[in-house]
Amino acid sequence: MLLQIQADLQGSLNDLDSDIANAAQNLSTAGLEGDAARRVLGELIGTNSNISNAVTIGKDGKIIVAEGRGSERAEGADISNQEHIARLLQTKIPVFSKQLPLVEGYNGTSIAYPVFSPHGEFLGGISAIIEPDKLLDAIVAPHLYYDVSNRSNITDYSFWSMHLDGLIAHDRDESQIGKYLFEDPLYAPYPGLLALGERIIVDRSGHGSYSFQVTEEDKKAVTKDTYWTTAGLHGREWRLVITKVLQ
Numbered sequence: 667m668l669l670q671i672q673a674d675l676q677g678s679l680n681d682l683d684s685d686i687a688n689a690a691q692n693l694s695t696a697g698l699e700g701d702a703a704r705r706v707l708g709e710l711i712g713t714n715s716n717i718s719n720a721v722t723i724g725k726d727g728k729i730i731v732a733e734g735r736g737s738e739r740a741e742g743a744d745i746s747n748q749e750h751i752a753r754l755l756q757t758k759i760p761v762f763s764k765q766l767p768l769v770e771g772y773n774g775t776s777i778a779y780p781v782f783s784p785h786g787e788f789l790g791g792i793s794a795i796i797e798p799d800k801l802l803d804a805i806v807a808p809h810l811y812y813d814v815s816n817r818s819n820i821t822d823y824s825f826w827s828m829h830l831d832g833l834i835a836h837d838r839d840e841s842q843i844g845k846y847l848f849e850d851p852l853y854a855p856y857p858g859l860l861a862l863g864e865r866i867i868v869d870r871s872g873h874g875s876y877s878f879q880v881t882e883e884d885k886k887a888v889t890k891d892t893y894w895t896t897a898g899l900h901g902r903e904w905r906l907v908i909t910k911v912l913q
Contacts, residue, residue: 719737
């Protein structure tokens with residue numbers, strides 16, 4: 667089950683990456699501003715339900731054109747201080763960002779590509795936003811047979827995902843999404859979970875167990891058998907974790 671989730675997620679990330687790379691190529695001739703750029707971004711969003719927003723970025727790190735969710739507040743914003751944009755402008759190679767607060771007003775993860783003119787001149791870039799929790803919901807729910815609307819499980823298995831900075835990017839218990847494993851007081855009483863979390867960050871795959879409460883509402887501690895593996899892009903990795911309560 668976990669390997670199928672990994673394969674589906676990695677396939678989705680690869681497809682998104684390919685489509686954004688193609689959009690960057692189209693912007694090479696369309697340019698980064700005006701109606702032609704808007705059409706490229708609109709087509710990218712229109713054919714990818716997992717992309718909520720896409721923007722073009724000038725060499726100065728300012729958003730030129732924005733389409734999608736929250737785009738009305740994005741154009742003209744200077745995002746050059748965002749880590750992934752600074753890296754894109756400096757290295758001129760594709761970047762997969764960590765989850766971050768966006769100028770559009772919500773949290774997301776960016777896949778960003780450089781854009782070059784037909785003559786090879788660096789023009790700026792394109793950044794497309796995905797929301798990891800929504801992407802993972804669509805992939806995980808069919809395998810675990812849980813209801814996305816109320817996140818109730820039908821199987822004995824649960825799934826969560828963690829970024830390498832300890833951010834919980836997805837969990838069946840929605841109240842945990844956005845918390846940091848090694849910082850949030852919710853997790854402090856569970857040293858076994860914190861120790862396993864350290865292993866999950868260091869090792870790309872593995873097996874272990876930990877004790878933790880059932881949900882934020884149900885404080886009863888249970889022991890969970892745990893397997894994890896990895897998906898990612900451009901050097902950034904997401905840990906994918908599946909658990910089952912031990913009877």
